[in-house]
Amino acid sequence: MKNRTDKILLAVFLLTLAPYAAFFAYCFSELPLSITPPQQALLLYSHSIPMFFLQLLLCRTAKLRWRLLIPLLLLLIPGLVFTSTAGWHVIAWVLFGLWCIAPAAGCVLAWAAYGLGRRAARKGGGPL
Numbered sequence: 001m002k003n004r005t006d007k008i009l010l011a012v013f014l015l016t017l018a019p020y021a022a023f024f025a026y027c028f029s030e031l032p033l034s035i036t037p038p039q040q041a042l043l044l045y046s047h048s049i050p051m052f053f054l055q056l057l058l059c060r061t062a063k064l065r066w067r068l069l070i071p072l073l074l075l076l077i078p079g080l081v082f083t084s085t086a087g088w089h090v091i092a093w094v095l096f097g098l099w100c101i102a103p104a105a106g107c108v109l110a111w112a113a114y115g116l117g118r119r120a121a122r123k124g125g126g127p128l
Contacts, residue, residue, distance in 0.1 A: 006060060013053035020047050044098055051106035052113075059114040071107055075100050 027035050027043060035043070051071055058068055079100065083092040 006057060009053055009057040013050050013057060016053060017050040020050060045102045048102035048106035051103040052110045055107045055110035056114060059110060072104065075103055
C-alpha cells in the first residue's frame, strides 16, 4: 500500500506542476510583461501546491532527515544566483522572498500533515 500511495503522490505532484509550469511560461513569453493581478497571485502562490505534494512524498520516502530540505535548497540556489547577479540588491531580495513564501509554506504544511498522520497512526487511527 505504501508504494501505491507514493506513486499517487508523485503523479499528483507532476499533475499540479505541469499547469503551473505552462502558466509560468505563458506569462513570461511576451515582453513587455502584461500580467494581471490575478495572474500575479497565481504565479506567486500556486506553486505551493506541487511543493506540498513533493515534500509529502519526501517525508514518506526519505530515510535521512536532511533530505527533507532538498526542495528548499532547490529554491535557495537559483535565488542566491539571482540576487547576486541583479544590480538592484534590495528589490532582488524582496522578490526572492516573495517567490519563496509559497513553496516554503507548502513544505511546512506537508511536514505538519505528515506529523499529524504519523501521530494518528500511532494512536490507532490506521496505518500511514
